[in-house]
Amino acid sequence: MPPRELGYDRSRLDRLRRGAVVVTGEPAVFQLAGPGALTCLQGLLTSDLDKPGEHSLTYGALLTPKGSIVVDYWVFREPAGFTLVAPIESRLASDDLFRRQVPPRLARITDMTGQVEVAWLLGSQAFAALARSAVKPIPDAAGRTVGLEYPEGRLLLGLAPETAPFAAVALGPRATVRRLVAALAGAGVEPGTAEDLEAARILAGWPALGAEIDDRTLPQEVRYDQLGGVSYTKGCYVGQETVARLHFRGHTNRELRGLIWRGAAPLEGDAVTAAGRPVGSVRSTLVLDDRLLGLAPIRREVATGEEVEAGGRPARVVALPFAPEDLDG
Numbered sequence: 001m002p003p004r005e006l007g008y009d010r011s012r013l014d015r016l017r018r019g020a021v022v023v024t025g026e027p028a029v030f031q032l033a034g035p036g037a038l039t040c041l042q043g044l045l046t047s048d049l050d051k052p053g054e055h056s057l058t059y060g061a062l063l064t065p066k067g068s069i070v071v072d073y074w075v076f077r078e079p080a081g082f083t084l085v086a087p088i089e090s091r092l093a094s095d096d097l098f099r100r101q102v103p104p105r106l107a108r109i110t111d112m113t114g115q116v117e118v119a120w121l122l123g124s125q126a127f128a129a130l131a132r133s134a135v136k137p138i139p140d141a142a143g144r145t146v147g148l149e150y151p152e153g154r155l156l157l158g159l160a161p162e163t164a165p166f167a168a169v170a171l172g173p174r175a176t177v178r179r180l181v182a183a184l185a186g187a188g189v190e191p192g193t194a195e196d197l198e199a200a201r202i203l204a205g206w207p208a209l210g211a212e213i214d215d216r217t218l219p220q221e222v223r224y225d226q227l228g229g230v231s232y233t234k235g236c237y238v239g240q241e242t243v244a245r246l247h248f249r250g251h252t253n254r255e256l257r258g259l260i261w262r263g264a265a266p267l268e269g270d271a272v273t274a275a276g277r278p279v280g281s282v283r284s285t286l287v288l289d290d291r292l293l294g295l296a297p298i299r300r301e302v303a304t305g306e307e308v309e310a311g312g313r314p315a316r317v318v319a320l321p322f323a324p325e326d327l328d329g
Contacts, residue, residue, distance in 0.1 A: 003270050003282045003294065003311070004211045008199050010289055013327070016200055020129040020167075021122045021192035022184050024177060028091035029112040030098065033081030036106025041082060044101060044238055045073070046219055048231035054079050055145045057158035057169070059229045061219060062097055067242025069217050070097065071209065072229070074169060076145055076156050081107075083156065083171060085118060087209050101238075117177040119170045121184070122192065122200045126167035127159070133187035135180060138168075152176050163227050163321075165197070165204035202286045202295060203327075205258060205320025211283045212256055212295055220246055221297055222256045223320065251300065254280060258318040259294035259310050260326055267311025272296050274308045282311050293322060 015021055032041060041049055047060030054077055061072040071090040076083040086094055091113055098109045121130060130138055138157060139146050145158040152175035159168050170180050181191070207213050207222035220243070224230040232247055246252060257280075259272070264287045272280035280298035294310065302308065304319045318326055 004284045007287045020126040020189040023192040028086040031110040034107035046230040048234040063239025067239040120166045121168040129187040134183040165200040254297045257298045259315045261292040272310040
């Protein structure tokens with residue numbers, strides 16, 4: 001499939017690198033509650049939901065029995081249950097999986113898609129802006145959440161782990177999210193678009209469904225170890241045997257890497273080759289004024305810093321996330 005391409009100019013890039021941006025949207029959202037909600041999700045998701053405890057924000061995925069990623073989630077754990085946020089295109093797959101694999105006597109599943117909105121806070125100054133805004137209280141550490149009560153409803157606010165492409169995420173009825181956005185604007189946060197969220201994702205080296213993640217992708221192939229998206233100590237879950245075997249006894253044949261091209265001319269296809277041999281494929285690209293940044297699963301024997309041909313043009317392989325010198329050097 002052709003790479004996902006995003007054209008992006010330097011002024012917008014500078015907002016992410018030196019400022020704060022908020023992007024709102026309506027992803028797929030599910031709530032699970034009931035006496036067996038934790039047990040059910042622990043047996044499905046790659047991440048450990050028990051150890052972080054209540055008022056936590058974690059990242060993980062549902063896998064096939066053979067260990068391939070089906071859908072990834074950001075998970076809010078609250079005393080009353082769990083709220084899972086996923087890409088909107090995964091709504092039907094999520095609903096089908098939960099209804100097949102979560103016994104109704106243990107947990108209730110509620111599809112909240114369309115009833116709530118999400119705000120993603122991006123940029124290097126995002127946390128500082130949140131801290132000086134009128135939004136109070138805020139979580140006291142990365143990976144923690146708080147619930148904010150407003151007349152319009154309840155808003156969940158979570159601080160992301162350092163590896164995430166955003167600094168914070170909030171979830172609630174549209175009116176509560178609008179209240180949050182207004183408070184952030186008072187602290188200097190600028191409104192953004194889905195393109196800003198996609199740019200932040202690429203710069204952070206974060207994989208996406210339909211791009212870096214396809215129906216055969218294993219968690220370790222797309223940096224789940226580095227992203228904190230997989231646990232090797234929590235016990236069994238669907239697909240765990242394959243994931244554990246790779247971790248303790250072997251390695252994946254490919255790894256998600258960054259690519260840099262000089263100039264922003266169009267690519268000719270998605271193939272990545274080294275010494276004339278196929279070693280990977282370009283999945284996402286960020287087109288800047290004078291260069292192209294890309295994400296590509298590449299065979300692990302290709303070293304960081306190595307020159308390859310990608311999309312018919314010379315490119316350099318770099319580690320993820322992209323470093324400042326990758327953008328300016």
